[in-house]
């Protein structure tokens with residue numbers, strides 16, 4: 001039977017430490033230059049203006065940069081921040097400043113599932129362009145051809161069941177034929193509420209204390225993609 005496998009990125013296919021220790025500091029450092037050089041471009045300005053409005057005041061770019069750097073430090077999953085981070089990381093990937101970390105077991109399983117005819121899609125708080133750069137410039141090379149669709153928080157928050165119902169509808173799949181993989185139980189709860197199958201990916205590198213049965217809240221738990229049977 002063909003399954004659609006919908007996967008999260010950070011903490012599931014790739015390590016949290018790569019995101020927090022490489023990507024976030026890179027975006028924080030490059031943000032002032034990026035806003036200075038590209039802040040006039042409509043696709044950039046749109047997000048900067050949204051941040052200014054939400055900050056509650058007419059503010060200049062220096063303040064917007066400070067607000068965004070604060071959000072990076074707090075790991076805010078804000079759509080405007082994620083869109084801007086994605087544009088900054090794109091420069092880093094193109095200049096080969098880094099490649100994206102993907103766990104070897106995830107690389108092997110995604111390739112195997114694709115070869116077996118399963119459909120693969122991504123749902124992450126990272127913007128769709130950031131997701132495409134991530135898998136297009138991974139440690140294992142270009143993984144983009146494996147995936148047929150990418151979703152970010154423009155479809156809705158990852159802890160809301162309605163987002164998963166929307167994704168199922170856009171994929172033209174019954175929710176029961178979709179398997180969602182994530183490291184965050186609240187995301188799995190929302191996907192299950194929408195009718196999807198779920199697996200908690202509990203990476204020991206990211207979560208040294210394995211989640212207890214109570215913490216798993218009824219979701220199947222694995223510590224590697226090797227243990228997932230789609």
Ligand SMILES: CSCCC(=O)C(=O)COP(=O)(O)O
Nearest residue numbers: 009010124125126130131134
């Ligand atoms: C591929 S984007 C980099 C990761 C990121 O910014 C992020 O917020 C990832 O969150 P996820 O939903 O994949 O856990």
Ligand SMILES: [Mg+2]
Nearest residue numbers: 008010011183
């Ligand atoms: Mg995650």
